[in-house]
Amino acid sequence: MKILVTGGAGFIGTNVCEHFAEKGAEIIILDNLSRKGTEKNLRFLKKKIEGLKFIKGSITNWKTVKKIFEKNNFDIVFHLAAQVAVTTSVTDPRSDFEINALGAFNILEGARVTDQSPIMLYSSTNKVYGGMEEVVVEKKDSKHYGYRDYPNGISEKFGLDFHSPYGCSKGTGDQYFIDYARIYGFRTVVFRQSCIYGDHQFGNEDQGWVAHFLISAVNNKPLTIYGDGLQVRDVLYVKDLVNCYEKAIEGIDKVKGQAFNIGGGSDNVISLLEFIDILKDLVGHKIEHQFENWRPGDQRVYISDISRAEKILGWSPSYNVEKGIEKLNEWVKNNKEII
Numbered sequence: 001m002k003i004l005v006t007g008g009a010g011f012i013g014t015n016v017c018e019h020f021a022e023k024g025a026e027i028i029i030l031d032n033l034s035r036k037g038t039e040k041n042l043r044f045l046k047k048k049i050e051g052l053k054f055i056k057g058s059i060t061n062w063k064t065v066k067k068i069f070e071k072n073n074f075d076i077v078f079h080l081a082a083q084v085a086v087t088t089s090v091t092d093p094r095s096d097f098e099i100n101a102l103g104a105f106n107i108l109e110g111a112r113v114t115d116q117s118p119i120m121l122y123s124s125t126n127k128v129y130g131g132m133e134e135v136v137v138e139k140k141d142s143k144h145y146g147y148r149d150y151p152n153g154i155s156e157k158f159g160l161d162f163h164s165p166y167g168c169s170k171g172t173g174d175q176y177f178i179d180y181a182r183i184y185g186f187r188t189v190v191f192r193q194s195c196i197y198g199d200h201q202f203g204n205e206d207q208g209w210v211a212h213f214l215i216s217a218v219n220n221k222p223l224t225i226y227g228d229g230l231q232v233r234d235v236l237y238v239k240d241l242v243n244c245y246e247k248a249i250e251g252i253d254k255v256k257g258q259a260f261n262i263g264g265g266s267d268n269v270i271s272l273l274e275f276i277d278i279l280k281d282l283v284g285h286k287i288e289h290q291f292e293n294w295r296p297g298d299q300r301v302y303i304s305d306i307s308r309a310e311k312i313l314g315w316s317p318s319y320n321v322e323k324g325i326e327k328l329n330e331w332v333k334n335n336k337e338i339i
């Protein structure tokens with residue numbers, strides 16, 4: 001089984017490579033190592049996976065992408081490489097577009113022009129549903145917003161409403177992956193991911209807030225909360241996401257051309273202020289934090305309705321918030337020298 005993982009040295013990519021290499025797959029990574037921390041992930045993977053092939057290059061470069069597909073016949077392609085921060089997409093929308101929209105298109109085209117039909121997985125985002133201004137959000141208690149009318153979260157039936165350059169560029173990839181299944185019979189699946197966290201995540205203020213908060217707390221660094229801290233997300237431990245990808249591959253004939261909302265679901269929801277309380281207990285000291293204005297495109301609540309994935313893929317999260325954060329904390333503790 002030959003697998004291409006774009007963005008394979010990133011957080012989710014590293015977990016994907018590790019998992020599928022353990023199953024005996026031959027892995028090729030295409031990554032330009034633009035994200036901080038990726039060279040550390042790559043070092044980890046090279047040690048762990050015998051025969052790992054790494055290509056340093058950009059998904060925006062059509063010649064590079066085409067050559068990779070001409071030289072290899074892939075069974076599976078994980079398209080994970082992306083510009084991942086909403087903030088950066090606002091300050092530099094052109095490169096965001098080139099990486100996320102053109103990059104996704106290049107990967108699909110790589111398969112199409114070389115007449116291959118690998119299973120192709122795309123990591124999309126909940127941001128494709130936009131700011132959801134019409135959804136009524138209410139304060140559930142002093143630390144937590146919630147939906148008034150969506151107790152199980154947002155399902156795939158919710159209308160697309162790309163918001164922010166990142167929402168637009170990732171949403172473009174999302175729609176192209178679905179359309180290549182319709183027009184060219186490709187076996188694509190789209191995962192509209194909520195907040196994913198876990199080992200090998202070098203989170204920062206712009207992306208990967210769970211890891212960013214935990215790493216800052218361990219290092220006794222003050223945190224900035226954009227908004228009032230009552231904002232709520234469903235969070236999913238990365239190993240559960242990888243299991244979900246695997247279920248989709250196994251059931252590809254049932255799911256090709258479809259999009260799934262993936263996250264921790266309504267059972268794994270946490271607000272920023274609640275997370276700060278957990279962190280206080282975890283690290284044993286007060287977590288210094290200050291507040292700034294809301295950032296564009298930030299939803300007050302986002303909770304994925306994962307019931308379709310549960311029903312069709314026979315998947316559900318196996319790590320609850322406490323167990324997942326404990327795992328991430330273990331990874332942070334064991335990797336202090338590289339973080």
Ligand SMILES: NC(=O)c1ccc[n+]([C@@H]2O[C@H](COP(=O)([O-])OP(=O)(O)OC[C@H]3O[C@@H](n4cnc5c(N)ncnc54)[C@H](O)[C@@H]3O)[C@@H](O)[C@H]2O)c1
Pocket residue numbers: 006007008009010011012013030031032033034035038057058059060079080081082083084099103123124125126170192193194195196197208
């Ligand atoms: N982590 C989350 O919570 C989350 C949520 C929703 C969607 N996603 C999506 O999942 C995917 C993986 O995210 P992640 O959290 O692992 O982020 P990450 O930043 O750790 O990984 C992205 C990888 O892509 C690489 N990359 C960036 N630009 C590239 C380019 N032009 N060419 C080649 N490689 C390039 C980076 O070096 C990095 O290794 C992304 O597509 C992201 O949009 C992540």
